[in-house]
Amino acid sequence: MQRADMPEIYHEKEVVTDTQRCRQVVHILQREIAVSLAGEGVALGREGPLTLVQVGTFYGAVYLFDILVNNELFDKGGLRLLLESDKVAKVTHSCCFLSAALFAQYAVRVRNVFDTQIAHLLISEHEGRQLPERLTLFDVTRCYSGEDNSYGWRSDVRDMWLRRLGDYWGQRPLTNEMVEFAADDAMAIIPEVYRRQYEYLEKNRLLPKFKARVEEEILVEVNQEVKDMRGRRIESTVKDIVRKMDEKYDLDSKLFEILDDDEMYALHLLHFPDAPNISEKVVNFKTKYILQELTKIEEDLHTEQVMISTRNSLGDDIKNYEKHPDERVRTKARHLRIQIYDMLLREIGRRYGGLSAPQIFTELEKQALRSLTPKSQTDPSIEPFVLAQHWIIVENDIDQALFNLRYGHPALQITKDFADRLRTYEKLELTEGT
Template sequence: MASFPKVSIFSPSEKEECLETVSIFRQQEVLAVDSEGIQLGKDGPLTLLQIGTKDGSAYLFDVMLDKEEQDKHFFEDTGLDDLLESSEILKVLHSSGGDSAALFHQFGIKLENVFDTQVAHLVIEEHKGCKIPLRVKLEELFSTYLNASKEYTEKDVVQLEFLKKNAKFWATRPLTQNMIDYASNDVSSLLIDVYVHQKRYLEENELMATFSERLQEEIEFEIDEVNKERRQNRFSEIKRDIISTICEQYEEGTVLDDLTSDEKRALLYTTLNEIKSANYPEIIRNLKLESLDHFLQDLEEKLRDAETFYLKPHVMQKLKDIESAGTKALKKHASRLKKTVQQITVDDIERKYDINTPLTHISRAEIKFLQNLRPLYDDIEYTETVNKLHWKVIEDHLDEDLERLASDPEFEVQNIQKLIRFIHDVRVPENVQRKAKEVRKINEDSVLERLPHKYDLDTCVDELTEQEKIVLDRLDVIRNMYDPVIVDLHWKVTYFVLCEDYENFMSGKLKIQGYMSKKLEFLSTNERVPDITREKAKEFQHVICHQKTTRRGKKHNK
């Protein structure tokens, strides 16, 4: 295990000593900076700040009053806030987005005069011809730019500790030697050496303007939503350009190994549904299917060791992509692996958290996982902790919807069908049911208020959003009074949905439930229903009746 003899540690009770140390920092031109926390970011609490100097010294500043509470005045009382916001002293960080978000949202500190070695690496790789460069770990950075070997060999072990076992690892006090070594390594003087190499390359190749733009985007990624949108749009455009190039340059029979690294990555980050929507040629779908097959093989290998596997955001997304649009063989493989991923993740959640764990202490991948669980319908019997956290996540998302509905008149709630299930299933917790009803009511009122201003009597169903269709389809325009535009759109949507259900029934994708039978009875008999819809409902009923008669006849013959 590596040791770092020049390490000084300061607690909230040692602010006078901190002030003296900060005065020494002010004499430096450049400092290495990093921070640790529990799911560090906008909401994930920052618990430790590290600063490193050129001479190899590391300084660790503990901002925790106890294992639960931050000292909100720590940075102000020690002068660290002025240091971090200083335009005179350069701060070198690696992947500064999480650090910046935590400092800004939790302590009101806006990082200034920063050099981000991750951002610089991506800009340099792009200049060398890579269109979709990968982010690198600190050790890879040292190896790439300094040819330096791994300085701290226990890093992977420590990471597994907080990823798999102890969610509050970085709030544990007193700091263990492993924690001290891990934190100190992240502000190694090697980081400053990398900065010197990268800055020289950026200047020699006139890349500083691009670097500055990307740096601002990284620092403000979780401060200003515009930066997220800008990055996503740029990445989407790059993907489309690369896939268009594949279409032009390759012929049928091309396999994944024939592609460049950029082309493979573009396919990796493009879903099957995106490929279908863009009407790409068959070669793109075939290559994507091969890419997903490789993904499943790689995932299966990682799942062999449950002690080291932990959930990452892209895993469930890709499995979902395969289940919705993959081949029969891929779907079968994905379904099998998904069960293993679910079981390992459920075990991790049970081990790391309890029913009182704040959602800010849970990783984004696990939050998404908990959100998508269906404890009332899944075959798995989840523990009390997993169940409680699932409903806590659902309630939190409902609160977010309520906030967005109150602040943004154009906001449209997604997945209304799930809201409806929450409202009508008596097994759903009362507080979730109540909020689901509130969200649905406010969202419906908002949609109905917008529609007459947004559309007219000539509007086609294809012009409506999916959520608008759901709201319109479920209206009772017979018993209630609505604007003529809304009434017109309701009947257009009703006919459209009826035709979709008819086609799905004929292809065996839809089974007729009690609600559907009542709906068809109403549509086929009520004289206020438009003729075209009433006739379609009658046709639908006739087909259902015919199929039932046919099945009874077959059973009788047997």
């Protein structure tokens, strides 16, 4: 990968919707050594729709390809050629969900990627961290950029809009504010973050390892084997750290005052069922951590509000905590799950307006909708829009279950919880097509 020149940055923004203009822009961008890449969407991922792709140059031009308005920009517009090109480096941050959306929704396999998230993790490991945490885009710009920038307050304003509108990036036409936010996402990491990270990796001969890790990041939400491989690597590191904690700390230690960053994060990532295989002391450590974590989540409900819905694994974590052997954990987790579901169900109608598609909801919002137990197809005790989304999720779940039974792997079985849900639906009088 070659280093691009770093002239002074200024932003020229253009929204591209016309296929012919897209071909012209792609032709211009294909001359670059490297460009920045970002994407926006609604619950962006394999299923969450990608609505906007941003590409920026080191000379300050930012092109916003509005694929919600014209999805022919990928093929007839030539955008696919740029994203799949090995000749032009794409500088991006934490590309796994964007990559999954591109692949699953448009069959685009992005190549030659410089991921600033992965660069940060490798740099942290090289400097002594065993289990570095991922950084937000704002934090990585603050960590590696040598000068103040406006991304911080802009990201705060954007988060405010995302709290209000779950389908914010599905709104059209694009407002001037949306254009600014999208352009910032693309330009925040070039040139300074990219230059500093690249030079560090090159100087310390980390580029081959970096390239392999980036390839893993591209595929981790696309290929289950890659995801499992990453999971095993992280799990091995977590257990190594926790075993050393078991030897290092006493049961009565003021644990959360003395743990270093790696130890705290390892305790966070440790699956509770693995704790008894290490020691009863570790069971105690993990239980204390879970209680502290549940308290923190409860506090977040009053500050972050529906932004909590974007925590991908939160719902599953809380369900697992409801099976914990400690009654304090079970009770607190059960109470918290009910609080979270109630909050999300109150907000769904306001956040999504008239949209009706299972792909637009976060996983936690889907779980909240599944938790409803309507007494009839048109149960008047449930807000009509929310009830309609419940039935859409149910129909989608049933279709997916039937597909798995017919075509899926033998391991894809119907769970007991899902079977119990089906039995409750059998007792309801539903009209055809529900």
